[in-house]
Amino acid sequence: MSRIEETFKRLSKGNRKALVGFLVAGDPDLERSERDCRMALENGVDVLELGVPFSDPTADGPVIQAAGQRSLAAGTTVAKVLTLAKRLRRECEAPIVLFGYVNPFFNYGYEKLANDAAAAGVDAFLVVDMPFEESGEFRVHLDAVGLDFISLIAPTTPDARLGKILKEARGFVYYIMVKGVTGARAGVAEDVAGHLVRLKKHTRLPVAAGFGVSNGDQAREAARHADGVVVGSALVRAAGENRLAFLVKEIRQALDCQEK
Amino acid sequence: MKRVEVNTVPDANGHFGVYGGRYVAETLMPALIEVEKAYRAAQADPAFELEFRGLLKHYVGRPSPLYFAPRLTEAFGGAKIYLKREDLNHTGAHKVNNTLGQAILARRMGKKKLMAETGAGQHGVATATVAARFGMECDVYMGEEDIRRQAPNVKRMNLLGARVIPVTSGTKTLKDAMSEALREWVAAVDTTFYVIGTVAGPHPYPVMVRDFQSVIGIEAREQFIELENRLPEMVIACVGGGSNAAGLFYPFLNDAGVKMVGVEAAGHGIATGQHAASIEAGRPGILHGSKSYVLQDAEGQILNAHSISAGLDYPGVGPEHALWADLKRVEYSGITDAEAVAAFHELSLMEGIIPALESSHALAEARKRARTVGKGGAIVVCLSGRGDKDLESVLEYDARVKT
Numbered sequence: 267m268s269r270i271e272e273t274f275k276r277l278s279k280g281n282r283k284a285l286v287g288f289l290v291a292g293d294p295d296l297e298r299s300e301r302d303c304r305m306a307l308e309n310g311v312d313v314l315e316l317g318v319p320f321s322d323p324t325a326d327g328p329v330i331q332a333a334g335q336r337s338l339a340a341g342t343t344v345a346k347v348l349t350l351a352k353r354l355r356r357e358c359e360a361p362i363v364l365f366g367y368v369n370p371f372f373n374y375g376y377e378k379l380a381n382d383a384a385a386a387g388v389d390a391f392l393v394v395d396m397p398f399e400e401s402g403e404f405r406v407h408l409d410a411v412g413l414d415f416i417s418l419i420a421p422t423t424p425d426a427r428l429g430k431i432l433k434e435a436r437g438f439v440y441y442i443m444v445k446g447v448t449g450a451r452a453g454v455a456e457d458v459a460g461h462l463v464r465l466k467k468h469t470r471l472p473v474a475a476g477f478g479v480s481n482g483d484q485a486r487e488a489a490r491h492a493d494g495v496v497v498g499s500a501l502v503r504a505a506g507e508n509r510l511a512f513l514v515k516e517i518r519q520a521l522d523c524q525e526k
Numbered sequence: 527m528k529r530v531e532v533n534t535v536p537d538a539n540g541h542f543g544v545y546g547g548r549y550v551a552e553t554l555m556p557a558l559i560e561v562e563k564a565y566r567a568a569q570a571d572p573a574f575e576l577e578f579r580g581l582l583k584h585y586v587g588r589p590s591p592l593y594f595a596p597r598l599t600e601a602f603g604g605a606k607i608y609l610k611r612e613d614l615n616h617t618g619a620h621k622v623n624n625t626l627g628q629a630i631l632a633r634r635m636g637k638k639k640l641m642a643e644t645g646a647g648q649h650g651v652a653t654a655t656v657a658a659r660f661g662m663e664c665d666v667y668m669g670e671e672d673i674r675r676q677a678p679n680v681k682r683m684n685l686l687g688a689r690v691i692p693v694t695s696g697t698k699t700l701k702d703a704m705s706e707a708l709r710e711w712v713a714a715v716d717t718t719f720y721v722i723g724t725v726a727g728p729h730p731y732p733v734m735v736r737d738f739q740s741v742i743g744i745e746a747r748e749q750f751i752e753l754e755n756r757l758p759e760m761v762i763a764c765v766g767g768g769s770n771a772a773g774l775f776y777p778f779l780n781d782a783g784v785k786m787v788g789v790e791a792a793g794h795g796i797a798t799g800q801h802a803a804s805i806e807a808g809r810p811g812i813l814h815g816s817k818s819y820v821l822q823d824a825e826g827q828i829l830n831a832h833s834i835s836a837g838l839d840y841p842g843v844g845p846e847h848a849l850w851a852d853l854k855r856v857e858y859s860g861i862t863d864a865e866a867v868a869a870f871h872e873l874s875l876m877e878g879i880i881p882a883l884e885s886s887h888a889l890a891e892a893r894k895r896a897r898t899v900g901k902g903g904a905i906v907v908c909l910s911g912r913g914d915k916d917l918e919s920v921l922e923y924d925a926r927v928k929t
Contacts, residue, residue, distance in 0.1 A: 320827065321696075321827040321828045322701065322702075322705050322813065322828050323705075324550075324551070324705045324708040325551045325553075325709070326709075331695065338827060343825045344825065344826075368549055368812045369811050369812045369820070369822065369827075369828070370825060370826035371826075372811060372812055372817075373811060373822065373825065373826025374826065394551055395550055395551055395812070395815070396549060397548060397549070397555045398552075398555075399539050399547070400539075400548065400549055418551070418552040419552065420551070420556075421553075422552075422554075422715060424556055427556065431552075442551075442553060445712060445714075445715055446553075446709075446712055447709045447713070
């Protein structure tokens with residue numbers, strides 16, 4: 267059983283929701299970022315999304331854009347992110363997902379990337395700007411080494427398309443709750459429940475809902491109809507303000523208390 | 527590798543050989559598929575064609591002349607130089623051919639608002655213009671640096687009722703404006719039609735923009751045949767994203783005897799690293815929704831482009847140009863800032879025509895090629911826009927060079 271599968275299964279048995287936490291690798295440098303990742307995992311993050319910085323992040327809001335710039339300024343490369351993943355893997359069994367934009371991955375070479383990531387103990391890739399139609403070339407190499415390609419579903423994805431994407435989905439499904447870029451928002455998007463129910467009809471994979479979740483209340487609300495929530499910008503910001511452990515604990519508690 | 531024919535692209539997913547495609551967030555995919563379907567339906571609808579042609583004629587002022595430039599020809603000392611006068615279009619550049627087509631499409635799709643990115647401001651003005659013409663709202667994303675360089679166009683857009691939104695990320699130029707426009711489109715995708723100004727971006731934009739701009743080449747070809755009773759030896763156009771070049775070249779693709787040259791901005795010189803020559807000095811990569819030649823570092827991070835011309839100051843190029851380059855159907859070369867400014871002055875003095883700095887790159891290339899093509903031959907140069915917007919940049923440049 268893969269680490270992702272095992273993690274969601276274990277949580278679901280305990281009637282708990284998964285907390286998928288996103289941090290930008292190398293923000294503000296690799297050393298600090300390694301410490302932050304550990305801190306997140308120790309305080310309640312179940313699945314770690316490790317952001318690979320890109321110069322032109324077209325799906326990200328200001329917080330993650332700035333984090334990516336800091337990381338690039340510190341000299342972060344795909345190879346260094348793989349080293350970071352390897353170091354984290356030595357002492358934890360939590361699934362690690364590399365999360366990024368296609369060009370640095372394409373530049374590294376899909377086959378070599380899949381091999382090196384597998385060797386480093388990475389479990390999956392999520393490529394924001396690589397929709398289903400363009401994913402075949404990378405997927406072949408991920409499949410060959412048993413890594414998952416995480417599929418994204420948006421509120422705009424129509425049913426027919428949903429079926430096509432989910433048929434090929436692996437690991438877990440990432441549901442983007444809002445039409446917009448990453449970043450904190452006041453409330454949780456409308457009709458998330460409806461979309462999640464629709465989604466669940468097409469897949470048996472666990473579903474994590476993300477975009478716009480920044481505190482415990484929003485996480486609890488978003489997790490109501492999903493198997494987990496993704497928290498990104500809020501963690502990135504909290505890491506920069508030295509309150510990462512505090513925020514992760516708050517969200518973890520909010521998620522756990524829902525089920526009692 | 528499978529031989530790709532220039533006439534059989536793109537495929538159903540917008541691939542020009544290995545280039546093109548749709549590399550965007552899932553949130554945008556349904557919108558792109560919707561635009562593509564609407565475009566295919568419009569192409570098959572004679573009413574669309576009729577309205578588009580009618581407005582090109584009566585609103586834009588087409589056909590634009592194909593002008594024989596006698597004094598320039600003499601100065602260049604070789605082939606006859608013909609200028610395709612896109613600078614005489616309404617709004618002063620070729621951009622309006624495309625924005626008109628996309629605005630008619632947006633209206634057919636029931637969209638009430640247009641949005642666009644702009645570098646030099648020509649595409650922004652052209653989008654603001656058609657938005658006013660159709661009574662639509664319009665937001666234009668423009669880098670702060672370009673707002674400074676192209677102040678007259680910002681005022682024009684405001685007069686036309688558009689909102690110019692300054693983009694402060696990155697280098698504050700076209701690349702960042704396009705990134706920001708893509709971010710905003712994700713949030714407004716239900717109500718807003720994104721008018722991309724060049725043959726780059728995700729499918730169907732490269733093919734759609736090429737088709738709308740093809741009027742340039744179709745007219746130029748007919749006009750040249752009418753004037754000279756044969757085809758020209760060479761056609762030349764500048765290439766930033768590559769829309770005026772695609773429009774000029776496409777109708778000549780099957781004319782094997784017509785040599786085509788796309789001119790990229792070599793900025794301070796290719797060797798300095800400060801340029802915008804994606805094909806000449808870049809590698810295949812993925813930027814803003816499609817795979818093509820991209821200026822990038824060893825890690826696949828996008829590099830900043832440089833050109834004195836804001837309209838060419840972009841680190842990518844349309845995917846069809848990448849294919850044409852690989853197939854060697856089109857030759858791509860570079861012209862520096864200095865050469866472009868010299869051509870800017872030369873055309874102004876020789877023919878009483880002030881060209882855009884973008885188009886000046888094509889003119890400078892024509893100067894280099896005129897003798898090779900020779901006195902019996904002819905070169906058609908796309909004069910893609912007029913230069914009023916560039917006066918400040920050129921005066922600034924001249925002052926700097928003198929001191």
